[in-house]
Amino acid sequence: MTQFKTVYLDYNATTPTDPSVFEKMAPYFGIQFGNASSSNHSFGWEAAAAVKKGRQQVAELLKASPDQIIFTSGATESNNIAISGAVRSSLCRGETPHIITTNIEHSAVLEVAEVLKEMGAEVTLLPVDSYGQVSAEQVKAAIKPNTKIISIMMANNEIGTINPVSEIGKVAQEHQILFHTDAAQGLGKVLIDVDKMGIDLLSISGHKIYAPKGIGALYVRDHRRLSRVMGGGSQEKGLRPGTLNVPGIVGLGCACEILSTKQVEEMQKTSELQSYIIETVLASVPEARLNGHPSERLCNNVSFSFQGLSADLFALGLSGVAVSSSSACCSGSPKPSHVLKALGHSDELARSTVRIGIGRFTTREDAELVVSKICSMAERNRSLLAGEML
Ligand SMILES: Cc1ncc(COP(=O)(O)O)c(C=O)c1O
Incomplete structure (x- = not known):
């Protein structure tokens, strides 16, 4: 198997x-x-x-x-x-x-x-x-x-x-x-x-x-x-x-x-993976919007909301990568996140959100996988929505 x-x-x-x-x-x-x-x-x-x-x-x-x-x-x-x-x-x-x-x-x-x-x-x-x-x-x-x-x-x-x-x-x-x-x-x-x-x-x-x-x-x-x-x-x-x-x-x-000894080196490594994910997704998925500050942000956090894409298809599209649809404490709750709402997101946009957390054991291949999953999820979502409108 x-x-x-x-x-x-x-x-x-x-x-x-x-x-x-x-x-x-x-x-x-x-x-x-x-x-x-x-x-x-x-x-x-x-x-x-x-x-x-x-x-x-x-x-x-x-x-x-x-x-x-x-x-x-x-x-x-x-x-x-x-x-x-x-x-x-x-x-x-x-x-x-x-x-x-x-x-x-x-x-x-x-x-x-x-x-x-x-x-x-x-x-x-x-x-x-x-x-x-x-x-x-x-x-x-x-x-x-x-x-x-x-x-x-x-x-x-x-x-x-x-x-x-x-x-x-x-x-x-x-x-x-x-x-x-x-x-x-x-x-x-x-x-x-x-x-x-x-x-x-x-x-x-x-x-x-x-x-x-x-x-x-x-x-x-x-x-x-x-x-x-x-x-x-x-x-x-x-x-x-x-x-x-x-x-x-x-x-x-x-x-x-x-x-105390490795933090600076680790921050450098995670920042590189973070930049790769942010830049590639923003360049390939026109609906993607980066949540949070563009530069004053944790070097291991990426949060995207996808304007106009269906939140329901996210879980399926991103199977095989353990990411979060919100914070761990809020996911599972039907209420949209208070953080995203505070940024001015509609309920729908808040629900179409993915948080990616990079860490010590994340590899370049892991980052490439999540990027390709997001791109194909968006593509599939778009063609389904276009089909519905016919
Ligand atoms: C900002 C923040 N504060 C507090 C907590 C709760 O921490 P703990 O699980 O150690 O109680 C978390 C955990 O998600 C967190 O992200």
């Missing part, structure tokens, strides 16, 4: 665990199974040493100090701890803390803001421009005396647009307001320096950078500015109580160490 291989091109949804990361994690599922909080024996000491190393590796990639890294289960949890933690004490005092964010954040920010609004917070959702970008001027104009936190994503998961994080960080610093950025997509594709960028809180996710799912971190510049939102033990300065996920932390640390 012929075996058809599906080519994975959905690296914005998740990445495979790098085999070298997996290898480093393996002993911590086996003989080195200790609890990092057990301070009376060698099992605990070994685990604590592994956690210490992981913390250093993550901190190095972010240009932070190890004691500013809080391990979590992923970017969703990091976002919750950061945003809720920034406004909790005001809410408890019966005040109305103000949160500034954008209308194209991941639901891991938008829903946190919604919950806090129900609890009495005031939320400003800044609109983005047609590229999906928000400006520092917009942020500045939205600041009020009760603004407690500005949460703006580093890069969008659907369309890849990168926000002017350093400029926003400067505005936040001038007004002494906490600046949080969801860097689940930015990490590994944007060179991060938390000090230079004026970032106070930054969320990352292991499974977007070749570490496993279920591990992430929150960079916290000064933990005294954040209230606890979870009760439990004293782990992670009390901000994220619970037994530490030692194998996950080893994996996240190792994945960060790889990026």
Whole structure:
């Protein structure tokens, strides 16, 4: 029987665990199974040493100090701890803390803001421009005396647009307001320096950078500015109580160490494949429109909408390549993506959208395959539509 291989091109949804990361994690599922909080024996000491190393590796990639890294289960949890933690004490005092964010954040920010609004917070959702970008001027104009936190994503998961994080960080610093950025997509594709960028809180996710799912971190510049939102033990300065996920932390640390040495080279390789896909599709498919910013975009993300082509034929036409019709969290939902709608897309155009995520293991042949599938899908779609009109 012929075996058809599906080519994975959905690296914005998740990445495979790098085999070298997996290898480093393996002993911590086996003989080195200790609890990092057990301070009376060698099992605990070994685990604590592994956690210490992981913390250093993550901190190095972010240009932070190890004691500013809080391990979590992923970017969703990091976002919750950061945003809720920034406004909790005001809410408890019966005040109305103000949160500034954008209308194209991941639901891991938008829903946190919604919950806090129900609890009495005031939320400003800044609109983005047609590229999906928000400006520092917009942020500045939205600041009020009760603004407690500005949460703006580093890069969008659907369309890849990168926000002017350093400029926003400067505005936040001038007004002494906490600046949080969801860097689940930015990490590994944007060179991060938390000090230079004026970032106070930054969320990352292991499974977007070749570490496993279920591990992430929150960079916290000064933990005294954040209230606890979870009760439990004293782990992670009390901000994220619970037994530490030692194998996950080893994996996240190792994945960060790889990026600390290879990120620039990897960005160069993915950019080349990205340019090839964008240029060839735009030149060959007149209905194709690139979503997101033409240059300030993640080097691994391509998002096309196809004007006038039927969304229903997409899945069939693109079989054999694992791409996304929207973000992983939204695909399967009948509602068109809030990100594409915010760019001004009609429901129909939003549905005729394909996101291609390039990654560490993508080859030139994979890129050529997806381009040829898109071109023939468009061709077939066009002749079917022409047939219908006869
Ligand atoms: C921008 C962004 N934020 C948050 C998340 C959620 O991350 P996690 O799966 O680690 O909770 C994702 C994942 O798709 C994302 O792309």
